[in-house]
Amino acid sequence: MAVSAFALAAFSTTSKASLRSALNFGITNSVGAVMVLIAIALLYRHTGALNLAAMGRALSSAGPLGPDVVLAFALLTTGLLIKAAVVPFHFWLVDTASSAPLPLAMVLAGLLDALGVYGVARVYWTVFASPLASHHQVVEAVLIALGALSAAVGAAMALVLADARRRLGFVMVNHTGILLVGVGALSASGLAGAVVYAIGDGAAKVALFVGVSLVAMASSGARRSGRAILLAGGLALAGLPIFATGLAKSAMEDAAAKAGFPWVVPVLFLAAVVSGAAVFDVALNAGPNAGRAGAAPPVAGAEEQRAAAPARHGWRLPALLGSSLLAASVAALTLGRWATRAAEVFVDAYGYQQRVFGGPLATGLVVEPKTIGLSVAGGLVDILSALAAVALAWWVAARRRSRVGNRVDVGSRVVAIASRLHDGTIGDSMAWVTVGTAVVALVFAVRLG
DSSP: OHHHHHHHHTOOTTOHHHHHHHHHHHHHHHHHHHHHHHHHHHHHHHHSOOSHHHHHHHHHTSOSOOHHHHHHHHHHHHHHHHHHTOTTSOHHHHHHHHHSOHHHHHHIIIIIHHHHHHHHHHHIIIIITTTTGGGHHHHHHHHHHHHHHHHHHHHHHHHHOOOHHHHHHHHHHHHHHHHHHHHHTOSHHHHHHHHHHHHHHHHHHHHHHHHHHHHTSSOHHHHHHHHHHHHHHHHHHHTOTTSHHHHHHHHHHHHHHHTTOTTHHHHHHHHHHHHHHHHHHHHHHOSTTTTSTTSOOOSSOHHHHHHHTTOSSTTHHHHHHHHHHHHHHHHGGGGHHHHHHHHHHHTOHHHHHHHHHOOOOOOSOOOOOOOOOOOHHHHHHHHHHHHHHHHHHHHHHHHHHHTSSOHHHHHHHHHHHHHHHOOSOHHHHHHHHHHHHHHHHHHHHHHHO
8 A cells, every 4th residue: 555655646757846755755654664564573573473462462461561562562653653644753744745646645634644543543452452551641641742742733834834735734744643642542432532533534634635626726616616615624624513523522632631631632622723724724815816915825836727727617526525525524423322332342452352362252231331422511612613713714814914924924934943843855854753763762661661
């Protein structure tokens, strides 16, 4: 899958930006794959098994974890988080989302960035949940901190940048961070919220890329449809309760607070507000005519706009696709009971081992797990989040028009700081991968060893 994605990212061989982002994509993800491979070798050396259930059973009965197992856990976690593109491993995703062919960007937005987070959850609950039971708060702290950092950085950069596709790339980083917070709570309720969020948010993010492609077309009908999709998608990202993102975000915030991290609730609230406002800003100010004074830069490059110009009547099918994806995000509200049951089974490491190896399963009264739901207070907070996103987008637009403290002034400072931290080269991306890996490994070595 990765090799196919690398090739598709470089499909536009005449574009230097596309080739550079594909190279960054390939190198960074290959480094993550090598980390996973080294971790598998260490676990095989320690357990003599490659089966996840067999590894979990062997580690559970092996006593205190040795340094090789702690290193394996750190490398596995980091390698999968690189594929999830959380901060500081996110540069490859932003580059790819901004320059790759639109279908690949849609696949990245809807599926691939969530697979790394799923991998972290599966490996932890199947292999390490029992041996790390006495240290689960350390794992929670690392995952939730990385998730909150990704949510904050992604939201801020999505608001201050100019290029629409690049802004959506940072929106993807932002919402992958929110998803990681739900998984990092290490509870069935947090995982259930993450499942619903991954489905509803993934559909909404794919719809955003459809909307961006529509507003770049020459047809006025296509531009109107694209803006409508982007506005509705912004409401979904902000957590409006009619979308699954509102229900799921509330469930993940509750799980994180119960795990002992109440500070993450306002962080996720602000991250959802800012990312929603960024999408509203794209919807209201981007398009072929966005070059006028006081407006944001166009959504697509001139070459893409010329290619889209003849498509005066070919926009209806993409508009239908975008609308269907938003409808799917609404329909995911009904998945709360299924997600809760699935999460209860997912976190049962012993039951998983029994199903793999056979033997008697637990019997007796089966207690129906409490289904995640949206309380009145949670719904009001989500409505407030959507309203705050609208207000922030209006304020940004007003400041830009007045040219007093506008986004160019504020945003340029933020972008300048970010440029000093990362100049866009592959070398800088790998430097941040090295720093992130060292920090995660050091924390786990000190606290789990």
